[in-house]
Amino acid sequence: QVQLVESGGGLVQAGGSLRLSCAASGRTVSLYDMAWFRQVPGKEREFVAAIRWSGDIYYTDSVKGRFTISRDNVKSTVNLQMNSLKPEDTALYYCAARGASNSYLGRLSEYKYWGQGTQVTVSS
Numbered sequence: 001q002v003q004l005v006e007s008g009g010g011l012v013q014a015g016g017s018l019r020l021s022c023a024a025s026g027r028t029v030s031l032y033d034m035a036w037f038r039q040v041p042g043k044e045r046e047f048v049a050a051i052r053w054s055g056d057i058y059y060t061d062s063v064k065g066r067f068t069i070s071r072d073n074v075k076s077t078v079n080l081q082m083n084s085l086k087p088e089d090t091a092l093y094y095c096a097a098r099g100a101s102n103s104y105l106g107r108l109s110e111y112k113y114w115g116q117g118t119q120v121t122v123s124s
Helices: none
Strands: 003-007 010-013 018-025 032-039 046-051 057-059 067-072 077-082 091-099 118-123
Touching: 003 091, 018 032, 018 091, 018 118, 032 067, 032 077, 046 067, 046 077, 057 067
Parallel strands: 010 118
Antiparallel strands: 003 018, 018 077, 032 046, 032 091, 046 057, 067 077, 091 118
C-alpha cells in the first residue's frame, strides 16, 4: 500500500515554470513505476510522463523537451519540472504508482495508487 500526495501546482504565465512534487508514504518509490497524468474537465485523464522502477523515462510527445520527471528514492518523492509552460498545459495533475513492471507505462488502468491532484493553470 502506498499513499501519494502532490504539491507545487499554481498559476503561472505562459513561458513560465512550475515544479510538481509527489510524496509517497508507506513504501519507497523505488519499488514502483511512477507517473504523472493530467485531466481537463470534460476530457479523459491523459498520460504526461513516467519513470520506471529501473529508471527508464517516457514522455508524451506534447511535453518532450519541456518537462522533466525525476525520482528521489531517499526522500521517496517523484518530481515533475515543467518549463516553457503553455495554456494548453492547464489541467489537474495527478501522481500515480503501480507495481514494478516492464509493460507500457502510459496505460491509466494499470495504476493502482493515485494522489488527490494539484491544479496547474497557465495564463496566456
